Amino acid sequence: MYVAVKGGENAILNSHELLATARRGDAGIPEITPLQIREQLRLAVARVMSEGSLYDEDLAALALKQAAGDQIEAIFLLRAYRTTLPRFGYSVPVDTSRMALQRRISAAFKDLPGGQVLGPTYDYTQRLLDFSLVEMQPAPIPPLAAEPLPDSMPRVTDLLGHEGLMEAELPAHGDPAPADLSREPLSFPADRATRLQNLARGDEGFLLAMGYSTQRGYANSHPFAGEIRMGDVALEIIPEELGFAVCIGEITLTECQMINQFAGSRTVPPQFTRGYGLAFGEAERKAMAMALVDRSLRASELGEEMKSPAQQQEFVLSHSDNVEASGFVQHLKLPHYVDFQSELELLRKMRAKRAKVGAGETALEETV
């Protein structure tokens, strides 16, 4: 147990100064700006926005600067900041079928309508360190195709859905509003909407490991990356003054539709099942891991045997949040002096008792 302590104000203030100095590094080297971070470290920014659960590139970039690049610290800063802002409302659900695509691939279909669009991916780079980046480079000019992409690119899952081979994703009757984890605590069993919100802000490393565990045989669901798409979608809200929806900007999203092994029942013929991943910014690894874990957490709904960690919603959802996890792990650094003192005394008593009993036994042996 942590017990509050007093004192150390001066040491703490000096530590803040030292932290600022350490953050700045060599003063002879130009200071980095949040704008540079936003523009040139966009994938770091995307992760902070996703797990900080707040889409704001400027604030995420500032948090990364303040945290000296420590992503989980930056995520914590963003989460803390969001609690100071009022909640204006909820957006109209984003429509990813109308995404202005920058990337769209399928590992299941080679000839999908609209084609495979690689976009800005590391997938086909050689992963050799590029020493030309050590020096300043002129800004590259990407090649342009003669024609833009088609306005509408159907989702792969919708194509298969027309044949009935894919389970349909339809809202429940009346399209109910989902529970909101930023308002209500997590409770079990958690419905799919609650699980998806939890996973969307969950730690990428944790979800990656959980998703990986399903691939290695702990609840394997035979996944195919049915479709991954990344691009900009309209953020539409209904201003209280107007009563109709207005697009007030765009946000970049990465979506992953996993196609998984079939399930059927007495009423439904066998069909592919689905796992879904959606993340702020360019976050393909996160979206894929999320889709794997979303699918494994549907085990009980699909009547699958529950035997692996990635299928246990209490295990996964209770440990996915890196702000909570790092808070609880790192609180061990705070003074536990009173607690430790009582443990120490208990241990001394136990040892004294043991020594006394031991001495008694020796005495007994001697008399015999």
Add this chain to the structure above:
Amino acid sequence: MNTIDTPEIPTARQGWLSVLAMAPCEALENALTACAPPSLTWLRQPQTGLFMVRARAGGTGAQFNLGEASVTRCAVQDEDGRIGIGYVRGGNARHAELVAIFDLLLQKDDYRAELLATVITPLTERQQAARLTKSRQAAATRVNFYTMAREQA
């Protein structure tokens, strides 16, 4: 608010509010200095808050809360009681103010035609051109070798 009840304005307003919200702040600032606005009062000073972004499971299924987005909003009024509103994604208070001012001016008969021609139309064209460029850049990375293989076969 009587102005938004007239038949054609809501859709037009929906359109210009979006174009203004996605416009560069400096472009709106320059346009404002060029148009001599009347005196206005702020009904709601710019305030930054959050909208929870909703999405759907599988893209088409049950709604879920994806995460929040910062939004700045404000409202302005003229002497006739007409109200202009500004909503922008992010934390730029001045941008929200400029959206609200232009929203109000665009509802006024003596400003609308000129502002649609000199501000909204060029901004819309610039935004469409930017989208087109981005789409053509993405299209240049479209994989074509499947088609080539079929032609050889």
